[in-house]
Amino acid sequence: MKISTLFYTFRQGFVNIFRNKWYSLASIATISACLFLFGLFYAIVANFRSSVLKMEGGVSVTVFFHDINDKCDSHVVPDDLRIDEIGQMIAMRVEVSKVNFITDDNAWVDFVADHYGESADYARGFPENPLEGMCSYEVYLSDVSLQEALVNWLYSIPEVRLVNFSSLTADTLSGANELIAYVSLGIIVILLAVSIFLISNTVAIGISVRSEEINIMKYVGATDFFVRAPFVLEGILIGLLGAAIPLWLIKVLYNCALAYIAERFEILSSLLNFLTTEQLFRVLIPVSLLVGAGIGFLGSITTVRKHLHV
Amino acid sequence: MGRRELQRRKREQLIEEKGVIYLDNVSKVYSTGAPALNNVSLSIHKGEFVFIVGDSGSGKSTMIKLLLRELTATEGSVHVMGNDLAKLRHRQIPRFRRNLGVVFQDFRLLNDRNVYENVAFAQRIVETPAGEIRRNVPAILATVGLAGKYRAKTKQLSGGEQQRVALARALVNNPAILLADEPTGNLDPKNSWEIMQLLEEINANGTTVVVVTHNREIVNAMHKRVVTVKRGVIVSDEEGGEYIDED
Numbered sequence: 001m002k003i004s005t006l007f008y009t010f011r012q013g014f015v016n017i018f019r020n021k022w023y024s025l026a027s028i029a030t031i032s033a034c035l036f037l038f039g040l041f042y043a044i045v046a047n048f049r050s051s052v053l054k055m056e057g058g059v060s061v062t063v064f065f066h067d068i069n070d071k072c073d074s075h076v077v078p079d080d081l082r083i084d085e086i087g088q089m090i091a092m093r094v095e096v097s098k099v100n101f102i103t104d105d106n107a108w109v110d111f112v113a114d115h116y117g118e119s120a121d122y123a124r125g126f127p128e129n130p131l132e133g134m135c136s137y138e139v140y141l142s143d144v145s146l147q148e149a150l151v152n153w154l155y156s157i158p159e160v161r162l163v164n165f166s167s168l169t170a171d172t173l174s175g176a177n178e179l180i181a182y183v184s185l186g187i188i189v190i191l192l193a194v195s196i197f198l199i200s201n202t203v204a205i206g207i208s209v210r211s212e213e214i215n216i217m218k219y220v221g222a223t224d225f226f227v228r229a230p231f232v233l234e235g236i237l238i239g240l241l242g243a244a245i246p247l248w249l250i251k252v253l254y255n256c257a258l259a260y261i262a263e264r265f266e267i268l269s270s271l272l273n274f275l276t277t278e279q280l281f282r283v284l285i286p287v288s289l290l291v292g293a294g295i296g297f298l299g300s301i302t303t304v305r306k307h308l309h310v
Numbered sequence: 311m312g313r314r315e316l317q318r319r320k321r322e323q324l325i326e327e328k329g330v331i332y333l334d335n336v337s338k339v340y341s342t343g344a345p346a347l348n349n350v351s352l353s354i355h356k357g358e359f360v361f362i363v364g365d366s367g368s369g370k371s372t373m374i375k376l377l378l379r380e381l382t383a384t385e386g387s388v389h390v391m392g393n394d395l396a397k398l399r400h401r402q403i404p405r406f407r408r409n410l411g412v413v414f415q416d417f418r419l420l421n422d423r424n425v426y427e428n429v430a431f432a433q434r435i436v437e438t439p440a441g442e443i444r445r446n447v448p449a450i451l452a453t454v455g456l457a458g459k460y461r462a463k464t465k466q467l468s469g470g471e472q473q474r475v476a477l478a479r480a481l482v483n484n485p486a487i488l489l490a491d492e493p494t495g496n497l498d499p500k501n502s503w504e505i506m507q508l509l510e511e512i513n514a515n516g517t518t519v520v521v522v523t524h525n526r527e528i529v530n531a532m533h534k535r536v537v538t539v540k541r542g543v544i545v546s547d548e549e550g551g552e553y554i555d556e557d
Contacts, residue, residue: 002437019422216418218480221377221408222400222435 005226013233016210023205024238031242031295035288038188039250045184047275050181054273056173057097060140061147061165063090063154067133069247078159078166086157090139093147093153100138106204107131137310144175192291200299204306214304237294243288250284251277262266319472321392328389330354330487330518331377336386336541339374346372348542351388354520359513361529362522363553364539370522372540374491377378377520378410381402390488410438411480411517413489415495418471419464423449425475428459432479450478454508470501487518502528542555547549 017024064074065083078086083101091099102110108131112123141147147165156165173289217227261268324332331354338347347369354360364370375381376388379395388395390469391409398406419428426447433443452455454474464472473493480488490509494502506528513519529536529552536551537544 002439004440005437006435008434093362132423166437210416216420216431217435218404219407219418220432221406221483223404226404226435239496284398 001017009226009229009233012230013237015236016230016234020209022235023209026205027238027296028242028245029241030198031195032245034198034242034295035247035292036249038191038195038291039246039284040253041184041187041191041278042287043119043250043254045055045180046280046283047272049177049180050275052173052176052271056144056177057140058139059144059147059166059169059173061141061151061154063137063160064134064162064164065136065159066161067237072290074157075161077157082159085182086159087137089157090137090154093150095141095143095150097142098140100140102138104131104133106137107134107136117130144169147176182241192295195291195295196298200254200303203296204303228301231300233297235300236293237296239292239294240289241292242296243292245247247281247285247288254280312394316518319325324392325356325387325497325539329355329358330391331520332378332389333373334387334389336376336388338369338376338381339384345382346542347376350539350544351386351544352537352544352547354482356518357513358518359510359532359534361532361534361536361553362519362520362539363524363526363536364527365524370524370537370539371491372542374489374520374522376490378412381407386480408483409486411483411485413476413480413490413493415475415486415492417464417469417476417496419475419479421464422465424463425456425461425462425467428464428475429478429482432482436483438483446482447478450482451478452488453481453511454478461487468501469497472499473494473505474508477505477512481512487520488512490519491525492523493521494523494528506532524553528551 065086066077087101088101090096091234105302106131107187114125139150141150147167151165154160170191258274258277261274331352333350336347336350337345339345345366348440349371351514362370362373373380376395377390379388382388383398390406392465393406400543404549420431423431429447429450430443432455433446438446448457448460451460453476454476456471456474456478459471464475467475473496477493480529486511493505493509497505509519509521510532533550535549536546536553538546538551
């Protein structure tokens, strides 16, 4: 393609938008409405997911080892070196994000704080640490759905006596995660399908107005590419404009919502993990622009195709 | 000798023997089952001026659509400039159409652009360099008598002037064949004559001209080859013939 043809294509793409300003406005409004819903939904889902991930980060399992007080002789009692080695093995697992070693002294301090609270003096009645030799690992998970696999593996270590875990928490969080994934996928697919349908209709009306122009181009000997390129470019530009408007709107609304929640519902801010505007838009900007351009591209290319067989 | 060169020679030979337009036992039946052309054979040689006449629904426009490869024949073969149009691939059609200039009854101009842009549009489509466009467009507008109106919007022009713009657009790419489908259908007698004189001049410069019309006065006055189509069949084909409306 000659450079002059390329410039002509770009010029025509821009000129077409202004020449058919009402259709262009209708298309931009349609894309904007769809992408606004998409952005709004994404902001809610992303924040919900971020909060679930924060909760997941707090889920841990505790690993206890056999000690000399165990009645059964067949149990393997680990020495300090072996406990270190097991700790390293645990840390290397993909299911694990963090491992904390809890000494028997620390375990007793925590126990006293948890169970006696303000009446800690009662604990002084114990001459020695009742939890002596009961050191443990506190293992934080990278993904709660992998908890079961990790627990099974931990039990396969002969020195491990007990693994404390909550399958209910893991199952609930894992289920919530799965539900968010399915619901968001479903809603996004529906929104995109509606967008493409609406855009293709709007572009179809715009193009049918210009079907005569396409017709003339074909009679004069224009290639399909020459006919299609300005319309496709126009579609992409409309898509990008249609994506930019809701992005700006969502940014303003999101900032207002964050400020309002922080001011009025402080407790929510501590419970949930709200994403910052930058975190949210790091994904939303490229996705919205890509979806907008994609919808414009698909809508225009499919509609122009119908008019090319002259 | 390369395959392309062989094909080019074959096309030239076919043009020499059968003409720039050659229809061989062509029939066209529409998907609705309505027959439009029935076993039509016709040869038009380089530099000829031919009228295709007939009543509405006789098959004249179907013939033009076949020549433009807008339609394909149900039976028989259509050759234009040595190309067998049935064998033409979709992507080859644009290049083939650049051999043809087309003029319609309703002008089909781009009304949001001026005269110059309408003609230049045809040159841009075939990727003519900008410098050449700037030379060619004023020259062709002068040929059709619109040199002074290149800035005018098409809606500001009379019917005759609009048809001249359409003619300029059809001719600016130097086509070998000019197809005119009822070019005087929307014009008054004076403008009709002016357009026909222009077509005659274009033909005198070597372009093959095919005019589809049912304007009896013009056909009979111009004494050119007249092909009469009736109910999809060629009923007469005479040099210097007349259009006799039997109805």
